[in-house]
Amino acid sequence: xxIALLGYGRMGKSIEAIAVDRSHSIVLxxxxxxxxxxxxxxxxxxxxxxxxxxxxxxxxxxxxxxxVISGTTGWLEHYNDIIDYCKAKDGTFLYASNFSLGVNLFFxxxxxxxxxxxxxxxxxxxxxxxxxxxxxDAPSGTAITLAEQIIKSTNYKTWTLxxxxxNEIQIDAKRIEGVPGTHEVTYNSKIDSISIKHTAHSxxxxxxxxxxxxxxxxxxxxxxxxxxxLNIG
Numbered sequence: 001x002x003i004a005l006l007g008y009g010r011m012g013k014s015i016e017a018i019a020v021d022r023s024h025s026i027v028l029x030x031x032x033x034x035x036x037x038x039x040x041x042x043x044x045x046x047x048x049x050x051x052x053x054x055x056x057x058x059x060x061x062x063x064x065x066x067x068v069i070s071g072t073t074g075w076l077e078h079y080n081d082i083i084d085y086c087k088a089k090d091g092t093f094l095y096a097s098n099f100s101l102g103v104n105l106f107f108x109x110x111x112x113x114x115x116x117x118x119x120x121x122x123x124x125x126x127x128x129x130x131x132x133x134x135x136x137d138a139p140s141g142t143a144i145t146l147a148e149q150i151i152k153s154t155n156y157k158t159w160t161l162x163x164x165x166x167n168e169i170q171i172d173a174k175r176i177e178g179v180p181g182t183h184e185v186t187y188n189s190k191i192d193s194i195s196i197k198h199t200a201h202s203x204x205x206x207x208x209x210x211x212x213x214x215x216x217x218x219x220x221x222x223x224x225x226x227x228x229x230l231n232i233g
Contacts, residue, residue, distance in 0.1 A: 001218060004028035004042035004066065006057040007049030010134070011071070014207035015046055022211060030057060039064035044214045050136060051075040058082055058093070067092035067220070069213050071099055071206070073141030083223055094217055094224040097141030099209030103183075104226050106198040110146050110185055113196060114153040123187040123194070125150060126170040127159075130182040138173040142183055147171060150185070181206075 045061040051074035147159035164170035184197040
């Protein structure tokens with residue numbers, strides 16, 4: 001499989017190493033400064049760029065008829081626009097806030113726990129996410145996904161990084177050097193606390209998941225998620 005890398009930072013380099021190890025080739029490397037490039041040799045594009053260029057990169061790949069896997073966060077106010085654009089182009093697109101197998105299992109645990117806790121108003125919900133200092137957006141896309149899952153099952157209306165009101169989920173976003181990613185959801189009452197937590201030990205899980213998603217989506221058409229790739233939930 002021939003892969004175009006949209007974004008060539010730490011994640012892009014990790015994806016490259018895993019892809020080459022799995023006998024794929026990298027035919028295009030797009031950095032944040034790259035302006036002119038084409039996808040003529042690519043079977044699939046993997047986007048781990050930055051929010052300011054993500055939508056441009058994705059649309060260029062869709063224009064070329066190349067399936068796109070995107071893990072860039074911080075641009076999701078344009079997500080519906082990209083979905084409409086992909087459909088108009090009869091293209092292929094998969095976005096995930098996190099490509100790790102463990103995190104996607106964690107999403108399923110979070111959904112189930114939020115459903116179980118929805119009937120117990122004596123518990124309040126809060127979240128903590130920790131990432132490396134190079135991560136530009138806060139909270140993480142993974143934290144937002146977790147919060148949105150909880151909101152669907154409970155009386156919470158939104159999430160916040162500030163002091164939470166009764167109908168808001170408090171997210172404490174921390175940036176610490178060398179931390180690949182940690183997410184914890186806690187339900188607190190006066191008598192006890194219940195927590196679930198996922199801790200990434202390296203970027204390898206994210207990169208491997210992205211390559212597996214690219215392998216899976218290569219000859220498909222439509223809008224997909226990691227649940228489709230992993231056949232879970």
